[in-house]
Amino acid sequence: MTDRNKLITLLAAGLLMIAVVIAVLIGQGGGDEQVAPEVKTEQLPRPDRVVEPGEAASVRMDTSEGSFTIALDTERAPVTANNFAYLVEQGFYDGLGFHRIVPDFVIQGGDPLGDGTGGPGYKVVEAPPKDLEYLPGVVAMAKSGTEASGTSGSQFYIVTGAGGQSLTPDYALVGAVESGMDVVESIGALGGPDEQPTKDVVIEKAALEEG
Secondary structure, three states: OOHHHHHHHHHHHHHHHHHHHHHHHHHHHOOOOOOOOOOOOOOOOOOOOOOOOOOOEEEEEEEOOEEEEEEEOOOOOHHHHHHHHHHHHOOOOOOOEEEEEEOOOEEEEOOOOOOOOOOOOOOEEOOOOOOOOOOOOEEEEOOOOOOOOOEEOOOEEEEOOHHHHHOOOOOOEEEEEEEOHHHHHHHHOOEOOOOOEOOOOEEEEEEEEEO
């Protein structure tokens, strides 16, 4: 083999190696860039009537980890379910993240500030059903320890495991996950030891579905 042929062979091998490295890097990149949750400071007026008591209604949440649907309990929790539907119709949840994830307990989202202190600018109060149990799939509203039972703003949580049964019935009922619980559980597996998500999980779009 001449020196020229050796050089051509080496160059070809080098180009092939570069192509392989690029292909591997592209494969590892895998799709769209991760989007961070938005921070919102808007304050909303108190909710109008969006869903009637007893009306069948649900909310589909498309997240960065997949989609799930919440059936609103407009019969047992008409005030809270209506508030949740109102926030969805206002686009309030779009772009927000799940800021607290505790494996085998809850995933919590709906905070416009992303640090556990935010809300829509108002509070509603509705006593939770006395027989309410926070079983996996139940969706309820979060509140501080100093607020009255049944107080809610925009922050909500979804029970993902047995830890929810330790909660007393002080948290306003929204409804329950009716489809996509596997997505909820996959989000629930993303919690770190500090109850912070190990990766950003964003609600890309929340949509109200009536009837």
